[in-house]
Amino acid sequence: MSVFQTRPALRWLVPTGAALAILGGGAAVGTFASAAEPNLPERSAAQLLVDLQTARLDGLSGTVIKRADLGLPSLPGIGGRGSAELTSLVSGTHTLRVWHAGPDKTRVALLGTLGETDVIRNGKDVWIWDSQANKAEHSTLDGQPTGRPGHLPTTPQEAAEQALAAVDPSTRVSVGRSASIAGRDAYELVLEPRDATSLVGQITIAIDAAEHVPLRFQVVPQGTSKPAFEVAFTQIDFERPDPAQFVFNPPPGTVVTEGARPDGKPMALPAEVERPTVVGKGWTSVLVAEVPQLAEVAKVAETDGAEAALLRSVLGGLPEVNGAWGTGRIVTGKLFTALLTDDGRVLVGAVTPERLYEVAQSTR
Structure with a gap:
């Protein structure tokens, strides 16, 4: 059963049907720091999990700050702070x-220096509006929201949903220190993988002591104490917002694109990418996809086309690796590793390179 079904308070802000993969936060990292530790009644980890499951949320509004330092390589066309483009985050x-x-x-507005990008759901209607470009995309949902698998979370609630799905015997669950987030007292739930091949050291979820919803979410890599990814409320109001917040009327001159993306159906992948499979479970699972174009570029250095040239340029800047599984290139980040093999496979996981080599060998 989906965590959305068992934890209603976690599903309130999942972007439904919209391609939303947002990272970052607009204030200094110090914004995430807690005030003096509040004195709260003692609660066990089991009680906090029940709090998350039974919480009921009628409405809220607020400001969310996000920060990501995943160790990604620099890529052309990827913006940074101040950008309101979804693809830049x-x-x-x-x-x-x-x-x-x-x-x-639901509504999420990504604020940039020169504009904003809004994702708005009102019933079955979903709008994505780019104020700077004055463009809007409208689609109609069919069925209940299912979220978008594999994308990075936008809010503490959505991040917590993804993390709590991994709570099984492979996870050590404990209670951390209490905190003050956005002026509210919060308990801290700590999730730690038991398998050392995971790059995740721990995940912490700050839970509102009164409303029982996540206020802050942090992921700390193995061997460090500094989060590589964090998302937190800096201001929150639990009053139900005015219905007008969810009504979007395109401003004059807006270029509107109409389309339908029925919810519950997987988004189409590019023709050259076969639908991926997942090897393993929990923290050490690995996504494996066949990308024939990688093999072609690896075999023929003179492959024609701008797309192939860009792919060669990216691959050429990555370290070469080899083993019983074959040869390829490796990408390492603080919370992930990706292996691109010369026979046209891509393996990605929050695991060590050795784990990817093992999976690459077993899936040849």
């Missing part, structure tokens, strides 16, 4: 405004 810090008035009324 793979690193750095950014600010978002959020509104929620039920599972079918």
